[in-house]
Amino acid sequence: MSKLKVRNLELGKGKPKVCVPLVAKNFEELFSEALRISQLDCDVIEWRADYFMYAHDERFMKKAAYFVRYAIDDKPLIFTYRTLQEGGGQHIGLDDYIKLNRMMMDTGLVDVVDLEFEMVLEKPSDIMVHAKEKNVKVLLSKHNHLLTPEKNQMYETIKDMYQLGGDISKLSVTPNSQQDVLNVLEISNKVKENHPEIPFVLISMGEMGQLSRMTGELYGSVLTYASNGKYLSAPGQLPISVVREGMEVIGYKRGSK
C-alpha cells in the first residue's frame, strides 16, 4: 500500500486513519466546534466549509482558517468545500470554487484540499500545480448519492484521479443492494493489488455500506470518515469508537495483543 505523509501522520500505514468533519455556520460555532473536535480520538479533521455562512468572503475565510488552525493545533486538516451537486451545503460557481481552494492553499494552514474531480475537469487550470508549489496535498473526490456505478467505472475513476495528479483518490457511492457494497470492496481490493502506488478511499455510503468504513486495512482505503458526535457529514458515518473497534476486530491478527 502506498504511503503518504501528512504532518506526523502516515496514511497507508497500518489501520486507516479516522477523519471527522468540522461543521459550523458562524465564527463562534467554528471555534468551539474546532476546539471540541480536536479533543476527540480522531487522526484528521475535515473542515466542511460549504456549511460556513462566510464561505464566499475571502477576508473572512482567511480569518476562519486561522481560527481553525489555532484551535486544532497540529492535527492534519483537510479543507473541503462540497458542492451542492455532490451533496454539499451551499452553491458555489466554478470560478469561485477554484479561487477559494487556491486561496486556502496559499494560507499555508491546511494540509490537504479536497477537490472535486468533476470541477477540476470542467475548469482546466493550474490548481494541481499550484497545490504542489504550496506543498498542499490534493484529495480528488467524486460522490454519487444515488447509486453505485459499474465496477469498471469505479476502478477507472480511481486511476484517472491519480493520473490527474491527485495525492489521494476518493470515491463515495450509494449502494442499492448488498451486492453494490461487495462491488465497492472488490474494486478496493483490485486497486490495492494492481495499483499499490495509489493512496485511495472508497466508501459505500448509508447504513447498508457501513462495513466499507471499517475494512480499509484489508482492502486498502487509507482513510475513513466518522461522525463527530453531533453531526454526520454523510449518511452511514459511525461514531469514532465504533469504527475503531470494528477496525480492531477486522484487522485482528493471531498473536497480536
Ligand SMILES: O=C1C[C@@](O)(C(=O)O)C[C@@H](O)[C@@H]1O
Ligand atoms: O467525501 C467525503 C466522504 C463522506 O462523503 C463520507 O461518505 O463519509 C463525508 C464527507 O464529509 C467527505 O467530504
